[in-house]
Each structure stands twice: as structure tokens, then as C-alpha cells.
Amino acid sequence: MTTLKALALASAATLIATAAQAAPTTWAYSAKTGVGASYEAYVDGAYKAGGKTGAVSKVWFSIADGVLTETMYGLIHEAQIKQMRVAVETATGVAVEGADTTSKTEYLHVDAAGRPLSPAYKITTTDRQGRFVIEKRIFTDPDRNALFVRLTVTALKGAVTPTLLLEPHMANTGGGDIGAASTSALTASEGKAFLSLKASKPFAKASASVLKDGDALAALKATTGSAEGAIVLAGQLPKVAKSETFDVVIGFGPDAKTADQAAAATLKTGYAEVLARYNGEGAHVGWEDYLASLNALPRLREASEDGGKLLQASALMLKVQEDRTHAGALIASLSNPWGDTVDATKSSTGYKAVWPRDFYQCAMALAALGDKETPLAAFHYLPTVQVGPKTPGNKGDGGWFLQKSHVDGTPEWVGVQLDQTAMPIMLGWKLWKLGWLPDAELKAFYGQMLKPAADFLVKGGKVNLDWNTATITPPFTQQERWEEQGGHSPSTTAAVIAGLVVAGDIADAAGDAGSAELYRKTADDYAGQLEARMVTTKGTFGDGHYYLRLNSDQDPNNKSPVEARNGQAPVAEDKMLDAGFLELVRYGVRRADDPAILASLPEIDDEALEDLYRVRYSFTFTGVEGSFPGWRRYGVDGYGEDTKTGANYGADNQMRSGQRGRVWPIFTGERGHYELALAGLSGKPDPAALTKIRQTYVKAMELFANDGLMIPEQVWDGVGAQSAHGYIRGEGTDSATPLAWSHAEYVKLLRSVSDGQVWDNYAPVKARYAR
Numbered sequence: 001m002t003t004l005k006a007l008a009l010a011s012a013a014t015l016i017a018t019a020a021q022a023a024p025t026t027w028a029y030s031a032k033t034g035v036g037a038s039y040e041a042y043v044d045g046a047y048k049a050g051g052k053t054g055a056v057s058k059v060w061f062s063i064a065d066g067v068l069t070e071t072m073y074g075l076i077h078e079a080q081i082k083q084m085r086v087a088v089e090t091a092t093g094v095a096v097e098g099a100d101t102t103s104k105t106e107y108l109h110v111d112a113a114g115r116p117l118s119p120a121y122k123i124t125t126t127d128r129q130g131r132f133v134i135e136k137r138i139f140t141d142p143d144r145n146a147l148f149v150r151l152t153v154t155a156l157k158g159a160v161t162p163t164l165l166l167e168p169h170m171a172n173t174g175g176g177d178i179g180a181a182s183t184s185a186l187t188a189s190e191g192k193a194f195l196s197l198k199a200s201k202p203f204a205k206a207s208a209s210v211l212k213d214g215d216a217l218a219a220l221k222a223t224t225g226s227a228e229g230a231i232v233l234a235g236q237l238p239k240v241a242k243s244e245t246f247d248v249v250i251g252f253g254p255d256a257k258t259a260d261q262a263a264a265a266t267l268k269t270g271y272a273e274v275l276a277r278y279n280g281e282g283a284h285v286g287w288e289d290y291l292a293s294l295n296a297l298p299r300l301r302e303a304s305e306d307g308g309k310l311l312q313a314s315a316l317m318l319k320v321q322e323d324r325t326h327a328g329a330l331i332a333s334l335s336n337p338w339g340d341t342v343d344a345t346k347s348s349t350g351y352k353a354v355w356p357r358d359f360y361q362c363a364m365a366l367a368a369l370g371d372k373e374t375p376l377a378a379f380h381y382l383p384t385v386q387v388g389p390k391t392p393g394n395k396g397d398g399g400w401f402l403q404k405s406h407v408d409g410t411p412e413w414v415g416v417q418l419d420q421t422a423m424p425i426m427l428g429w430k431l432w433k434l435g436w437l438p439d440a441e442l443k444a445f446y447g448q449m450l451k452p453a454a455d456f457l458v459k460g461g462k463v464n465l466d467w468n469t470a471t472i473t474p475p476f477t478q479q480e481r482w483e484e485q486g487g488h489s490p491s492t493t494a495a496v497i498a499g500l501v502v503a504g505d506i507a508d509a510a511g512d513a514g515s516a517e518l519y520r521k522t523a524d525d526y527a528g529q530l531e532a533r534m535v536t537t538k539g540t541f542g543d544g545h546y547y548l549r550l551n552s553d554q555d556p557n558n559k560s561p562v563e564a565r566n567g568q569a570p571v572a573e574d575k576m577l578d579a580g581f582l583e584l585v586r587y588g589v590r591r592a593d594d595p596a597i598l599a600s601l602p603e604i605d606d607e608a609l610e611d612l613y614r615v616r617y618s619f620t621f622t623g624v625e626g627s628f629p630g631w632r633r634y635g636v637d638g639y640g641e642d643t644k645t646g647a648n649y650g651a652d653n654q655m656r657s658g659q660r661g662r663v664w665p666i667f668t669g670e671r672g673h674y675e676l677a678l679a680g681l682s683g684k685p686d687p688a689a690l691t692k693i694r695q696t697y698v699k700a701m702e703l704f705a706n707d708g709l710m711i712p713e714q715v716w717d718g719v720g721a722q723s724a725h726g727y728i729r730g731e732g733t734d735s736a737t738p739l740a741w742s743h744a745e746y747v748k749l750l751r752s753v754s755d756g757q758v759w760d761n762y763a764p765v766k767a768r769y770a771r
Helices: 004-008 012-021 216-221 256-269 271-279 287-292 297-303 309-320 356-369 373-385 418-433 439-459 490-509 513-528 530-534 582-587 595-604 665-679 687-704 740-755 763-769
Strands: 034-037 059-064 067-073 079-090 093-096 101-107 121-127 132-140 146-155 161-168 177-181 186-190 193-199 205-210 226-229 231-236 243-253 411-413 616-619 628-632
Touching: 034 121, 034 132, 034 309, 059 132, 059 146, 067 146, 079 121, 079 132, 079 146, 079 193, 079 216, 079 243, 093 216, 132 271, 146 256, 146 271, 161 186, 161 193, 161 216, 177 231, 186 231, 186 256, 193 231, 193 256, 205 216, 216 231, 226 231, 243 256, 256 271, 271 287, 287 309, 297 309, 297 356, 297 740, 309 356, 309 740, 356 373, 356 418, 356 740, 373 418, 373 439, 418 439, 418 490, 439 490, 439 513, 490 513, 490 530, 490 582, 490 763, 513 530, 513 763, 582 595, 582 665, 628 665, 628 687, 665 687, 665 740, 687 740
Parallel strands: 205 226
Antiparallel strands: 034 059, 059 067, 067 079, 079 093, 079 161, 101 121, 121 132, 132 146, 146 243, 161 231, 177 186, 177 205, 177 226, 186 193, 193 243, 205 231, 616 628
16 A cells, blocks of 8 residues: 555655644544443453353444444554544535534334333434434444444435545544545554444445545545545445435454454344344343343332433443453543543543542442442452552552553553542452352452552552652542542542441451451541541631531641642632532441531532532423532532633643533432431431432432433533533533443432432441441
């Protein structure tokens, strides 16, 4: 294949094209309305061929704005495609999906009640001028590394000509691709990543061209058969007079032949058979079988307000967002936050990575559903991301868990967050008490993983990994749960205390009585100083008595400034409110009617506060009675769109003073858990209390989900300038959708309501501190 580099030797014009390809490329819009992958059964707790689902497919896809967006092959973060759109030539001009269409997302395979049975989607895009409708049916081949798209184009006002516009981002970057086009296939590659796109009918014409000025539509006029750099592949389908259906398959592989063979084989197998295998219909093992294995699912549906639709979507989302090479590797989201303005010229994971905190939430939610296998695989995976002698580049003390890592354990961010070191211990204890983790395994993991983690929570240590050379002295954490500040954090300390108490139980079971005593004694010390370290009595808001989000020293009344983050100027610590103290109740460290807890609620709930400091916002939804609560992460949060310009967070790699974090659905679930704990102080909550929790907090989380039943990271609160995406209040922003933690919190809330007690509550912690 002739490369642009060779052509440049003879053509000045090609030098210009080569310069154009160096312009930054971006990822796609991250407000996904669908994500999917094949269900693959474990073989002895691992992903490998030979099990009841056969070969292991390692392809994931996402959908946003009616368009196929980031599609991964290999490891779960290894994107190979930015997006694939359909451009339609009509008698009155060209229209392209996304910019010129409206879209609707539906599940392709549902039960009699309309609940999704697999993450296969029907996406309908409608031309704003009424000239055509496009329906796409999207899913993967569970037996091959291939993506299937059934495309139906219907002309409404005269014949139309559809063209596929594929923008590859091979090897997880937006440049360096080598592409070729013919009437039989569109191909792209970089390094050891290859794709081949084939259709059921030959293309009328095809081209491969360099992306110039971000204008993929220019590919409609291109005639070149090959290109290199940031490229666009175009395949024109036959003209459509009324309605035509085309099957399109994208195969992936480590070389061109393998990718081409995967696409051809999937296309030959055909739409109906591939979909039946994906769904698990009849004798096939697929997503239906996974859902059927979740023994808690039926009763959790009864706790929902929508008949279980969002619940089943959440079960699918949590399982989809697991790597298929490293069993149990649960990521935060199949999206790149604010991806449509994020530079893609360098490889990055976005949220397609492991954070032990998000990981814990997902594993606990899967356990709440009755999935016995995935949480165990997750627990077994955890040594992969624990810092120790085998961690690349580590020269310091170990036992703590990496802040963020690739699913293969490659360190990405190396801050120390003590809640992320406690939560693996908490997960292990929970699985043990459920009877899923045998005593022998627990004892083995105690020595290998849990004791080093608990010891770090007691003693801390000297870190020496990458940039981080800090000395950690618990319970002071280098970073709290939002990864932005160091200090004494109520939410982090809640997890640390819970982790140490249950570590005491595990140490006893392992015959290590000395360590058990040390862990409990240390937990008692941390618990005994909670209020003295983290509750101000001289605060600016309300009556001045409330939990701080974070205290950087031993005095919660000295109004010391927090550090500047996300473009926001530093403020006194008593002016930065958050609801992290509710985690103390969730885990059992404090009673729901604890005086400091009760004293802190009015400030968190004060909707009269200035927007900079305000945390709670109420939402109404068209056609739905009542008002529903939501909360920001904390006051003065800058992790969101700009209030002055509407620009995305961090656009052009710049922090701006107008950036503002929005409302997170997670906190509606956390508050629902608190209200359940409060209602259950004297025994099982009465039916009226449970009904109120369902109608307020469960319903709110369901309303925050989009039409694809994806729950976002953040929803638009209506404050400040509107984004270019034109958000509606209560609708997800361009931050990250779906957020696995959001789905996990919803599932756990349903389990808690169904049980009449908080799922994440730890009995020995509650018995020790919250009697």
C-alpha cells in the first residue's frame, strides 16, 4: 500500500494533507444511550474458550445521539472506532445522522413487560426535514470479534443515497491509522489492531481519505482508495427508492486476514442466528441466561417504580462493563467524559479503567442482584491493582490500591485514597459472610492481600511510585473520594473504620488474634475522633454545626482554605459542603439519628444558598407528579460545564473559573439509603416509610435515566449558560453516561428497600458504634 509519507516526496499538495492530519482529533459525545457487548460465561472463574458460550468475543460498542460511537476491541479501553454515521444524499441536499436528525433508542429484545433482556438496540434516526428514516439494529457476535449492524433506510420524499462514514481511531488514538477502501470492504489498521467492514451488498463506490479540519463529510467527494493518519472511510450503498435493508459487519483482529474472516463469517451466519446467540434464545447461552441466573432480580423488580425496566438495564450495564480478558475487572464507564472536545491524538482510557471505589460499588451491586460469580471474580482480580513489589516502578511501601489503572494492572494514576484500600477488605468480608468465599480462600487472601491493606490503614507508609513520594498517615488521606484534596474526610474515614473492623473478623478467622486486636483498636481511635476532626461548630452556614467535606488539619473550626481545584478559587473549608458524612450511617459507624448527622442535614438541603455553595436541587419532570431531589458532589465543585460559556469541562485543556459540577444521581441513592436507615432505627421500616423512599428516591433515579435506560454521572441543573447540546433540567450531561456507579447505587437501593435494611451496612461495625 502506498503511504502518504511516500507520496509526500513527490507532491507538495500531499504535504498540506499531511499537515492537516496532525490537527487534533477528538472522541465522541459521551452521553451514551446504549452500550453493549456479548455475554461470556466464565470457565473456572476466567474468560477462555471452551465454556458454554464457546469462543470469547472481546468487542464493546456505544451509542450516542443515534450514532454508533466508541467501539472497543481487545482490552475494554482499546477503542478502534470513534464513530460510524450515515450520510444521506437527498434531492434537496446532504443530511448526516446526529447533526441533522432526531433519534430514539429502544431495546431490541424485551420481555412481555417491556424489560430489556439483552443489550441489543434498535436506534431510529429521523431526518429533521422529513426526507428519510434510518433504523439500525446493533449487537455483537458472541462467537467472533465482530459487530453487527442491520441498517434499514426508508425514503419519504424521493429516492435517497446512503453512505457509511466510518471514522477509525485504531489502537485507541485518533491518528496514525492506515486505511483502504474498495467496493467489497473498508479496512483500517494501526500496529496490531485491524478492522474490516463488509456489507451484504457491494458498495456503489468507496474511498479512504485524510480527515481535514474535522470534516468527515468531505469523504463523500473523495476518490482515493487509501489514506494514512486521521482518516475517514466512506462506503456508498445503493440508491434507495422506498425502503432497503443492508447488513453491515465490522470484524476485528490482530491482522488483516483475521479481521476480514471475522466480518465475512459473521455476515454469512446472518442476522437472525447471530442475534439469537447474543440474546441466548432457545438452546443458545446468552444474555437471557445471565439475567435468569440473578436470583434476587424478581423481588428487586417489586421495589422499583417502573416495573423493573431500569433494574434489568442496570444488571446488563454492570456486566457489560467488565473486561473479557481479565475476569472481574469492572470499569467505571464505557465513555470518555466530554469526549467530543477531548484530544484523541494520544491514547487514554477515559473512564474505561479500574478505580477500586467504583469497582467495589459495582461488585456489591452485582452481589445484591444474586450474581455469585462476578463479585468473586472481582475479588480474585484485586491483587492485580494492589501496590506491592510486583507493581511496575514501585519503590515504596505497599498494601494500598492504585488510584486508577488499566484492566491489566498498568498504573495510570497513583494517588493514595484510603477508602480504595478499605473497600477490598469490605468486599471480601461481605462475600465471606454470604457464604460465597470459602474459609480457606479467605485465609489465603488474608495473607496475600487483606492483611497488607489493613496494615496500611493502621500504619500508612512511605509511597514511592511515579510522581508520588508522600508519607501517608491514616486516617488523613492523600485524596478523598473525589480525588482532588487531602485531609480528614468523613466518607473516606467511614470506609477506613468499616474496613478495619471487618479486617478484625477476618484476622480472627485466620488465627491472627494480635492483628485483629490492633485493627479494632485503631478503628476505635479513628471513630472516637470523628467529630473532633470533622465537625465544625463555627461554620458559616445555618447554625454553624455540621460535618465538613474535608479538614486539612486537626481543627475543624479554623476556617483554613481548601486547595484550588477545577478552576475554582480556594474557599474556607467550612464553605464547602457535601453529604459524604452519610457514609458513616451507611456502613454502621454512626446511627442515623446521631446528633452531628442530624445537625448537618439542614445545610446540605438548603436550596436558598448561593449557587456556588448550594448542594441540593429539586427537579420536576413533564407528566410526572411531584418534585424529586438531587445533590451535587459538593459546593464549589468545578467538575462540569462552564456557567459563563456553556463550554465542556476542561475544553482546550484549560481550567476555567466558570466550570461547575452538576447534580449526580448517585447522591439521590445515597440519601435514599440514609432515609431507610433512619426509618429502620427501631426495627424493620414500616410500609409507609418504604413507599415514600420508593416514590421519592427510587423514582428520581429512574427519571434521571435516558431513553436507553442509561443513568448518567451528572444531570443538568439549569444553572448558567446552556451547553451546545441543549440540555433539559434533569437530563444527563456530556460528563459520562452510563456511569457504572450510578447503576450500582440504584440496584443497591432496590436491594436495601427490598430487604428493609441497608445492603452496605456491616453488622460488626454497627454493633460496635451505632447501637
